[in-house]
Amino acid sequence: MTGPVKLTRRAFLGSLGAGLAIAVMPRVAAAGESSGLAPHVLVHIALDGTTTILCHRSEMGQGIRSSLPVLIADELGADMKRVVVKQADGDKKYGDQNTDGSSSFRKQYDADRRAGAAARMMLIAAAAKQWKVPPQTCTTKNHLVIHTPTKRTLAFADVVAAASRLPVPDAKDIVLRPVSELERVADRNLPVLDGAAIVTGTAQFGADVTLPGMLVAVIARPPAVGGKVARYDAARARAVPGVTQIVEMPVPKPPWLFQPWGGIAVVAENTWAAMKGRAALAITWDHGDNASFNSAAFREELLASVRAPGTVHRDVGNVDAAFARAAKTVEAEYVVPHLSHLQMEPLVAIARVADGRAEIWAPTQNPQANRADVAKLLGIPEDRVTIHVTLLGGGFGRKSKSDFVNEAAFLAKQTGRPVRVQWTREDDVRHGYYNAANAQRLRAALDDKGTVTAWHHRTALTPIGGTFDGKKDTPSVEDLQQGVTDLALAAPNVRAEGCRAPLHTRVGWYRSVYNIFHAFAVGSFIDELAHARGTDPRDTWLDVIGPPRTLTLADLGVAKLPNYGESLDKHPVDAGRLRRVIERVTEMAGWSNRKGRALGLAAHRSFVAYTAVVISVVPDPVRVFRIDDAWITIDAGTVVNQERVHAQLEGGLVMGISNALYGGVTMTNGATDQSNYRDARVARMRDVPRRIHTDIIASTAPPSGVGEPPTPPAGAALANALFALTGKRLREIPLARALAI
Amino acid sequence: MKIKINGVEKTVDVDPEMPLLWVIRDVLGLTGTKYGCGEALCGSCTVHLDGKAVRSCVTPVRRADGHAVTTIEGLSPDGSHPLQQAWVELRTPQCGYCQAGQIMAAAALLAVTPKPTDAEIDRSMAGNLCRCGTYTRIRAAVKKAAGVPDDGGGT
Numbered sequence: 001m002t003g004p005v006k007l008t009r010r011a012f013l014g015s016l017g018a019g020l021a022i023a024v025m026p027r028v029a030a031a032g033e034s035s036g037l038a039p040h041v042l043v044h045i046a047l048d049g050t051t052t053i054l055c056h057r058s059e060m061g062q063g064i065r066s067s068l069p070v071l072i073a074d075e076l077g078a079d080m081k082r083v084v085v086k087q088a089d090g091d092k093k094y095g096d097q098n099t100d101g102s103s104s105f106r107k108q109y110d111a112d113r114r115a116g117a118a119a120r121m122m123l124i125a126a127a128a129k130q131w132k133v134p135p136q137t138c139t140t141k142n143h144l145v146i147h148t149p150t151k152r153t154l155a156f157a158d159v160v161a162a163a164s165r166l167p168v169p170d171a172k173d174i175v176l177r178p179v180s181e182l183e184r185v186a187d188r189n190l191p192v193l194d195g196a197a198i199v200t201g202t203a204q205f206g207a208d209v210t211l212p213g214m215l216v217a218v219i220a221r222p223p224a225v226g227g228k229v230a231r232y233d234a235a236r237a238r239a240v241p242g243v244t245q246i247v248e249m250p251v252p253k254p255p256w257l258f259q260p261w262g263g264i265a266v267v268a269e270n271t272w273a274a275m276k277g278r279a280a281l282a283i284t285w286d287h288g289d290n291a292s293f294n295s296a297a298f299r300e301e302l303l304a305s306v307r308a309p310g311t312v313h314r315d316v317g318n319v320d321a322a323f324a325r326a327a328k329t330v331e332a333e334y335v336v337p338h339l340s341h342l343q344m345e346p347l348v349a350i351a352r353v354a355d356g357r358a359e360i361w362a363p364t365q366n367p368q369a370n371r372a373d374v375a376k377l378l379g380i381p382e383d384r385v386t387i388h389v390t391l392l393g394g395g396f397g398r399k400s401k402s403d404f405v406n407e408a409a410f411l412a413k414q415t416g417r418p419v420r421v422q423w424t425r426e427d428d429v430r431h432g433y434y435n436a437a438n439a440q441r442l443r444a445a446l447d448d449k450g451t452v453t454a455w456h457h458r459t460a461l462t463p464i465g466g467t468f469d470g471k472k473d474t475p476s477v478e479d480l481q482q483g484v485t486d487l488a489l490a491a492p493n494v495r496a497e498g499c500r501a502p503l504h505t506r507v508g509w510y511r512s513v514y515n516i517f518h519a520f521a522v523g524s525f526i527d528e529l530a531h532a533r534g535t536d537p538r539d540t541w542l543d544v545i546g547p548p549r550t551l552t553l554a555d556l557g558v559a560k561l562p563n564y565g566e567s568l569d570k571h572p573v574d575a576g577r578l579r580r581v582i583e584r585v586t587e588m589a590g591w592s593n594r595k596g597r598a599l600g601l602a603a604h605r606s607f608v609a610y611t612a613v614v615i616s617v618v619p620d621p622v623r624v625f626r627i628d629d630a631w632i633t634i635d636a637g638t639v640v641n642q643e644r645v646h647a648q649l650e651g652g653l654v655m656g657i658s659n660a661l662y663g664g665v666t667m668t669n670g671a672t673d674q675s676n677y678r679d680a681r682v683a684r685m686r687d688v689p690r691r692i693h694t695d696i697i698a699s700t701a702p703p704s705g706v707g708e709p710p711t712p713p714a715g716a717a718l719a720n721a722l723f724a725l726t727g728k729r730l731r732e733i734p735l736a737r738a739l740a741i
Numbered sequence: 742m743k744i745k746i747n748g749v750e751k752t753v754d755v756d757p758e759m760p761l762l763w764v765i766r767d768v769l770g771l772t773g774t775k776y777g778c779g780e781a782l783c784g785s786c787t788v789h790l791d792g793k794a795v796r797s798c799v800t801p802v803r804r805a806d807g808h809a810v811t812t813i814e815g816l817s818p819d820g821s822h823p824l825q826q827a828w829v830e831l832r833t834p835q836c837g838y839c840q841a842g843q844i845m846a847a848a849a850l851l852a853v854t855p856k857p858t859d860a861e862i863d864r865s866m867a868g869n870l871c872r873c874g875t876y877t878r879i880r881a882a883v884k885k886a887a888g889v890p891d892d893g894g895g896t
């Protein structure tokens with residue numbers, strides 16, 4: 001490897017030394033005078049006033065690095081021009097760093113603000129002491145402490161030293177600013193922090209890290225989960241110029257968790273040599289127990305599963321009696337296959353293991369889990385493992401899994417050299433933690449006026465829990481919260497059942513997870529009900545949901561609702577909010593005007609946010625249809641950085657369209673059939689709406705998720721629009737198959 | 742082999758079949774050009790070879806011998822290319838991984854078609870994937886850089 005050595009952002013951070021916040025625990029003590037003010041692990045103010053804010057959540061396109069520091073800086077009263085944003089390494093002292101579940105602000109909004117507030121209060125206390133005025137009469141703005149009555153000011157730099165000698169306020173004494181003072185948070189045009197670096201090619205993603213003496217490894221992994229290497233030709237691979245070592249990877253044992261996948265690693269001087277070496281391995285595989293797994297047969301198995309009773313997780317009234325009395329019954333089945341994340345940056349991790357220490361650079365969503373996993377794998381204490389988080393070229397849940405990081409750690413140890421494990425696109429498609437495969441059956445009973453008197457929902461999904469324990473084959477109550485048990489329904493009789501779906505591959509979180517297929521089926525089915533009743537789909541949605549109200553567990557007919565880890569007091573199931581996004585989005589779209597276009601509507605609650613989508617399609621001579629416009633409304637409660645929320649609405653909607661049109665990987669004899677963007681397709685420019693109209697409901701409710709909620713309703717909205725256009729009901733993803741596009 | 746990369750003559754001593762992408766990244770240490778698929782299916786690795794957009798992942802380095810290659814790092818000295826400016830202004834990137842390839846593809850388009858229509862943009866950008874789904878902003882940013890009015894993608 002002859003490339004130059006880059007100083008990573010984190011190496012740079014480390015080199016700044018002890019003055020940094022990373023060396024200081026929260027609420028223990030302020031740093032001494034010499035190193036500035038560090039009232040919280042995320043905030044450090046140097047003696048010259050330069051404020052360093054750590055972003056402790058991973059940036060994967062959702063805009064957290066452009067948002068979280070702004071929130072803290074606003075609470076502090078800092079001038080963004082004096083703020084330096086650094087990415088935090090993986091360390092428990094920063095609190096939860098697992099960037100998934102649309103949780104960064106939902107779970108940490110108050111805590112993040114308190115980090116800024118503690119610093120503000122200490123600066124004010126120091127200034128107030130100097131002025132001999134009550135601290136309550138002071139505020140901060142633009143890196144100044146201001147005595148409001150006299151308009152006197154002191155620069156942060158003038159009071160940092162004194163402030164650093166004061167005690168850090170107790171959590172209970174921290175006073176947040178009124179939200180109206182969070183001026184930058186309300187700015188609709190915040191910049192993208194890494195924008196300039198991205199467009200000039202200097203932003204650092206995983207594979208961009210280069211270490212002295214680093215080798216590159218490409219691994220041949222077993223095609224079927226649980227497979228093993230039977231034979232291979234090490235000599236042929238070693239003969240490829242540039243190849244330095246051939247390493248047998250450890251054979252994983254069930255349950256799979258995030259273990260390296262096994263196989264043979266080819267280590268080389270550069271990526272190309274490693275790829276060529278791998279191609280020369282000529283491996284014969286022993287495919288193991290999943291060699292008989294075939295998606296086509298599994299599809300039938302899933303459908304058979306939802307045609308029989310499952311475990312009842314939601315029960316209100318008497319569904320059977322209502323069906324017996326029904327004037328009309330509507331029923332439909334929906335199928336959604338495993339989905340591959342297909343983030344643009346293939347998995348990659350860099351590891352250096354030496355002197356009983358490990359240092360990792362990776363585009364990871366979960367650096368603390370990586371730290372624990374690497375420590376375990378290498379048999380060293382966690383404090384000897386450093387995980388540096390680079391930018392992620394997309395994550396969508398795939399980079400929450402530690403498998404690729406563990407591989408790099410293992411190989412760095414084996415080879416005694418720094419190693420970059422580079423996954424190819426083919427590896428990424430074939431060795432995924434796919435979204436669960438699913439079938440659903442929905443039935444509704446209608447009375448003679450068309451009112452829905454009973455709702456019966458069955459879902460069979462391969463539960464993620466099976467990846468962890470090797471056993472789970474039936475959805476849990478946690479799984480069904482995602483659009484089944486938290487669905488507001490007016491019907492007096494409701495039953496929802498979870499049905500068996502055994503796992504034959506690895507599954508894992510994928511942007512919005514089970515909500516994808518539950519929103520697709522429910523959103524399609526309500527549209528089917530509209531046509532069965534002869535009523536407008538929008539009115540039908542509002543009828544099916546029922547009047548504005550919050551629903552108790554008893555109303556929902558469930559014993560418990562995990563509610564994405566939120567209490568029902570803070571984040572109730574609110575039919576009124578779901579109705580409002582439907583009303584807003586249809587108003588924006590001019591719902592009653594169908595001239596020259598066909599419209600589809602769907603809505604969904606996920607990650608305690610409410611989202612509704614209208615998609616407009618027009619005929620296209622070549623490709624059946626084209627999406628001319630899409631509208632999306634979200635009620636996510638309080639939002640930070642509206643601009644990035646709009647971007648998430650656009651991107652999440654496009655991903656939902658992509659899932660619906662092209663989503664799906666299949667397996668033959670246990671091995672994934674697809675391998676690259678040729679057959680594992682994603683939306684291209686021509687597939688997406690010409691115009692996307694985004695809308696955020698202004699709210700002071702607690703923050704909900706934003707990164708995932710835009711995705712679920714898009715699939716049903718598209719299928720419903722296509723029904724309006726063609727009269728053909730598409731109940732199986734990928735829709736492209738039936739459309740032959 | 743001699744390659745003029747971003748205006749600087751470099752000598753590289755590698756397997757002539759090595760794709761230009763890996764020469765640029767692993768040998769020359771310019772990491773702005775990204776690997777996404779290795780099979781000319783995603784556009785992440787787009788660079789200019791004598792001014793024309795090519796997929797560097799399927800271009801053997803021998804084809805660049807004696808020619809000029811421009812990567813995202815060399816598109817402008819200071820990030821001031823109209824496309825780079827429009828990209829920042831419209832806040833086009835999400836994760837950013839695809840964007841170097843998008844900008845290089847767009848730059849090649851504008852070089853021959855300074856005022857592209859929507860259809861021309863769609864056609865020349867069809868091979869550039871963005872999994873974050875920034876396509877409407879990409880289209881808007883190309884038009885902004887070209888000074889072509891836009892009918893309002895994005896927000």
Ligand code: FES
Pocket residue numbers: 775776777778779780781782783784785786787796797798799
């Ligand atoms: S990496 Fe070259 S086109 Fe995808």
Ligand code: FES
Pocket residue numbers: 061344393394834835836837838839840870871872873874875
């Ligand atoms: S911005 Fe993430 S892939 Fe395009």
